[in-house]
């Protein structure tokens with residue numbers, strides 16, 4: 406394998422998306438040919454330790470390839486996590502660190518004749534945002550796309566205006582927002598946008614069963630942390646009898 410190329414990432418802007426989530430907008434400084442597929446991630450060498458294993462953290466690229474060297478990460482805060490402390494309490498606009506990649510096979514299928522379920526919690530939405538931007542930019546769509554996004558409260562919802570707009574920008578697209586701890590569900594009142602109380606699992610199971618979705622033409626992409634992914638894979642395999650090869654996931658940790 407050829408040695409990895411490390412690219413400088415130059416921080417241009419920080420957006421305080423929610424209380425515990427921030428968006429970091431970088432410019433990748435490279436004269437090399439740098440390209441990526443929607444859904445891939447970069448591994449960053451952060452100034453948070455002496456040893457390589459202490460310093461490296463991976464982040465999904467949250468924006469579709471623009472050709473202008475723009476890279477966005479959407480990062481949630483984990484208390485006392487070294488990378489979290491760096492991104493939330495230290496990094497400043499103008500700072501630079503190195504990253505390598507892109508890596509990963511968590512990408513959209515090429516065959517559009519499919520029902521695509523995009524299931525995520527928290528910043529697991531990041532790779533799906535890049536994928537959806539790609540669909541919008543190519544003016545293309547699948548038979549159906551169900552984005553099922555989970556978080557705790559309405560105030561924690563990231564990319565809220567985009568979640569609401571996507572059903573109007575991509576054909577046959579629905580956004581499902583699942584709020585596990587919100588007592589008052591306010592109507593978002595937008596076509597193709599549905600709010601649910603509870604976890605993501607009930608939603609994809611219900612869509613799959615009530616709409617009699619064809620298993621042979623369906624694919625499930627899941628992104629987030631291990632507890633949610635383990636549970637989703639179990640439901641898909643044992644309750645919905647989805648073949649393993651139809652399930653892809655990106656595990657954040």
Ligand SMILES: Cc1cc2nc3c(=O)[nH]c(=O)nc-3n(C[C@H](O)[C@H](O)[C@H](O)COP(=O)(O)OP(=O)(O)OC[C@H]3O[C@@H](n4cnc5c(N)ncnc54)[C@H](O)[C@@H]3O)c2cc1C
Pocket residue numbers: 446462463464465466478479480481482483485486487488489490528529531630655656657658
């Ligand atoms: C391929 C890949 C892509 C990733 N993309 C993103 C991304 O787009 N956005 C993002 O916020 N993170 C992403 N992560 C996670 C990220 O790499 C770090 O693990 C995270 O920022 C925590 O680092 P830390 O040093 O603050 O905490 P650490 O002390 O390194 O965290 C230790 C462990 O805690 C768990 N953990 C960390 N954060 C959370 C959380 N919010 N909820 C539940 N468990 C958690 C993980 O198991 C992690 O390994 C990704 C990870 C991988 C492998």
